[in-house]
Amino acid sequence: MKKYKEVSIDSTTQQMYERAREMGIETVWERLEKQQPQCGYGLLGVCCRNCMMGPCRINPFGGEPRRGVCGADADTIVARNLLRMIAAGAAAHSDHGRHVALTLLIAAEMAEKFKKEGKPVLELDNMASSTLPYQVRDVEKLKAVAERLGIETEGKTIRELAKEVAEVALHDFGKQDEEALAFLKAYLNPKTYEVFEKAAEKAGMPWFENGILPRGIDREIVESLHRTHIGTDHDPVSILLHGLKTSLGDAWGGSLIATELQDILFGTPQVIKAEANLGVLKEDYVNIVVHGHEPVLSEKIVEAAQDPELIELAQKLGAKGINVVGMCCTGLEVLMRHGIPIAGNFLQQEMAIVTGAVEAMVVDVQCIMPATVDVARCFHTKIIDTSPLATFPGAIHIKFDERRADEIAKEIVKTAVENFPNRSKQRVEIPKEKMAGYVGFSVEAILKHFGGSLKPLEEAIVEGKIKGVAGLVGCNNPKIKQDHNHIKIANELMKRDVLLIGTGCWATAAMKYGIFLPEYADTENVGPGLREFAKEWGIPPALNMGSCVDCTRMLVLADLIARDLNVPISALPVVGSAPEAMTEKAVSIGTYFVASGITTHLGIIPPVLGGPKVVKILTQDLYDIVGAAFIVEPDPYKAAKLMYDHIMKKRKELGI
Ligand code: SF4
Ligand code: MSK
Structure with a gap:
């Protein structure tokens, strides 16, 4: 079993992880441990199950078997x-x-x-x-x-x-x-x-x-x-x-x-102040966690939770009111648009339930662990699945239909409220920590902030006050201490005067450590140029651009700068990073960043090392094909240095 300090740098996660251990509740870290040693073939990407002559595995050390039954070699299998x-x-x-x-x-x-x-x-x-x-x-x-x-x-x-x-x-x-x-x-x-x-x-x-x-x-x-x-x-x-x-x-x-x-x-997000971390759960309120990705549902839950009849019902049942908080990307959607607090990122979903203070976790699609149902069984928490394409055994199924959205959202909120009397007060422990931050930096909000154009940002880049821009994205992965690489890479880049923009679980991590506060620019983690720029414009040194799908906001922003300079995106001093990547979606995001011309770092080694040709294409040849490639580096300090070097190379090529 891991020590609490090994699982996360977030004190709320550490506290809830300890609590789960004391209560004998299995969490993601124990399950990862039980999986050890993980399959070496799988880690290298040299295992193929694409037909029933297989499964086939290639010897990664160069001996036999060198080919699958059909004759596919390691590079074919890894690429596929x-x-x-x-x-x-x-x-x-x-x-x-x-x-x-x-x-x-x-x-x-x-x-x-x-x-x-x-x-x-x-x-x-x-x-x-x-x-x-x-x-x-x-x-x-x-x-x-x-x-x-x-x-x-x-x-x-x-x-x-x-x-x-x-x-x-x-x-x-x-x-x-x-x-x-x-x-x-x-x-x-x-x-x-x-x-x-x-x-x-x-x-x-x-x-x-x-x-x-x-x-x-x-x-x-x-x-x-x-x-x-x-x-x-x-x-x-x-x-x-x-x-x-x-x-x-x-x-x-x-x-x-x-x-x-x-x-x-x-509504298009506009700059707004909000809060993050498990401390946003409230002891005297009905707590509803919206978790997943689609605001088509979470928007309606937020609305339904404001229904006077449901608030009255909550009060009748002994609560002060209804508190909706977010988790993962659907949380970021309502955070960005309404300032609804976000309780945490990917590795905090089980931790939120372990507080004993969650009446319902309302889930839609993607990044929701089936284990939430098992953890919820140890408390009064109800997991309510809502998407016709994501059913969780053991959960309550209240499937969503856009045509009856209001009615269904009210039913979901009512189910949560009626669960409040089942909460055992003695079993509630909510960590105190939460952090404020400014969010809502859509492209439109950024343009508005800079007076209608990106000129101030572009000038700061040309002058060298800001060396470049880094787009930080992606998940948590229990293979890495939660948030550790997110924060280290962020600080190392900001120290070098790189402006950060970000989404997804990276953005929630950054918010939890105060990076989205303008005063963070005064810390030693921000270089003098970026500090001056942030203070001049009254912005934090890093901008929260939203959920995973909102990575496109970063692309659109890069595209606008590229238009102004009349160059392809690949010419810009811009880099990407997914320091703690976990999902297949993160693989797609990393790939489209690179394909769009943004050299991108991955902090988790993807399952490709078994294919030397594939590795060469991804890390070298793509520079000649699309003007960008992957940097794979698990060490956050080395990674930040490599990303910065890339930015400086691009500056030199642009003659700035
Ligand atoms: Fe089938 Fe070829 Fe894959 Fe083996 S390597 S599982 S034979 S497709
Ligand atoms: S939720 S895709 S763990 S960022 Fe979008 Fe977080 Fe990654 Fe899911």
Whole structure:
């Protein structure tokens, strides 16, 4: 068993981990320990289960067997496995995006139907009617997205525009022509577009029509499965090129659609102060943790928790009120838009339950451990699963339907409230620590803050006050002490005057340690140039840009800078990092960062080391193909140095 200080640098996690051990509750760290030693073939990526002649394993030391039963060698197997990881990650993000597009469409169609039924026309045309489960909260953004997509906006109602935008988005999922995605074409600067177009030719594979430009979001994911079927694609170069293409379908397709359409439906984030860490749970309140990824659900839970009848019920049952807090990315969505506090990142999901103070953990999709149900059994906590595509044995199933969103959200909140009397007061222990921070740095909020353009930021970069920008993303992974690498890399980069932007569990980690407070710029962890810039503009030295799908906000920001400088994204002094990566989605994000021209560091070694050609392509050859590549370095200090060196190299190339 691990000592509490070994599992996390977060004192709240340490406290709850100790508590779980005292209570004999198994957590992620014990389960990881029971898995030791983990399979060496799996870690190197040289195990294949793609057909029933296998499973096959390649001897990583050069002896026999050198090939699988079909003849596939280590590089083919490693590349295929990696492509399947990218495809799964892209599928998760993109299915999320599809869900949001369908929600926008459903809302627009309901408005049309209600209008025909004689309900107030103006409200419905503006999609502002409270009879609709989902409204258009950001009309300006809807118009801006429509204009980018080339949709005529003059003389159209909001309802008509919403419908058209949703239809263009949905078309990008299933279209069958060879053209690049409509969203990609609408958002990407021509110089980067050209890089995508020519990438395959540069890699010696001119038969890739239109290079690595994704044609259909679903199509690239399906093709990934096809290519990796036994007896299909065996060249690591073509397999990985398709990996880039699939990930770009995620970046400039599925994830981008998720972010942009969520902003339309729920509002574009603006700068707001909020709090993070387990200390946001309240002893006297009904605590509801929303966990997962899709704000289509969590937005409605936040609304339902404000229902006077439900608050009254909570009070009748002895609570002071209802406290909704977030976990993982759905938490970040409501944090960014409403300042709803976030209780923690990936490795704190079990810890939140161990407080004994959670009435319900309401889950949707992705990054939710099935073990939450087992931990919840030790307390009164109810796990409520809500997505038709994610069912947890032992949980309560209240499946969500957008058409009846309000009714279902109220049912979920009521279930939580009615569980309050089952809480055992003696078994409650909520860690005290929480930290404030400023969040809500959407691209629009950043532009607004800088007076309508990115010039101040660009000038600071050119002057050298800021050396460059690093996009930090991704998960926790119990193989690394929770948050340790997130914070070390962040500090090492900020010390070198690198401005940070970030999302996902990295962003929650950063917030927990005060990095999103403007006064953090006064600490020794921030260099003089970045300090001066942050103080001049009244911003923290690191900006929270949202959830995992909001990594696209970082791409859009990089793209705007690239446009202003008339260069492809790959020319910018910009780097990415996923210090504690865990999910297949993180693999897709890392790949699309690189494919888009942003050299990206991974702090966890992905299962590729068994394929020397694959390693060379990923860490070297991609520089010639897309102008960026992967840096793999588990040591956070060395990693930060390598990332900084890359930024300085790019500065030199730009002549600044
Ligand atoms: Fe083995 Fe080839 Fe089948 Fe993979 S595809 S399991 S390497 S025979
Ligand atoms: S929640 S993908 S653990 S960042 Fe998006 Fe966190 Fe990684 Fe899930």
